[in-house]
Amino acid sequence: MKTGNAAYELADRLAERERAAGIARVQSQLSGSSGRLVCDCGETISEARRRAVPNTTKCIDCAMFEERQRRRA
Numbered sequence: 180m181k182t183g184n185a186a187y188e189l190a191d192r193l194a195e196r197e198r199a200a201g202i203a204r205v206q207s208q209l210s211g212s213s214g215r216l217v218c219d220c221g222e223t224i225s226e227a228r229r230r231a232v233p234n235t236t237k238c239i240d241c242a243m244f245e246e247r248q249r250r251r252a
């Protein structure tokens with residue numbers, strides 16, 4: 180009988196997400212296209228957004244979050 184199965188499953192899922200984000204990041208760097216395909220948070224940066232904001236490195240959520248922080252400062 181295994182114990183802590185839920186914890187293992189959660190850790191597995193988190194690791195899987197990290198891995199997927201890491202792979203996408205490497206692929207976007209290898210592609211050499213302008214801007215990145217994936218934000219640091221793991222969110223995909225849409226093509227429309229990359230076209231609107233060339234060389235952006237952030238997804239819309241992170242960009243908006245940063246903008247809010249800037250305004251508050």
Ligand SMILES: [Zn+2]
Nearest residue numbers: 218220238241
């Ligand atoms: Zn992001």
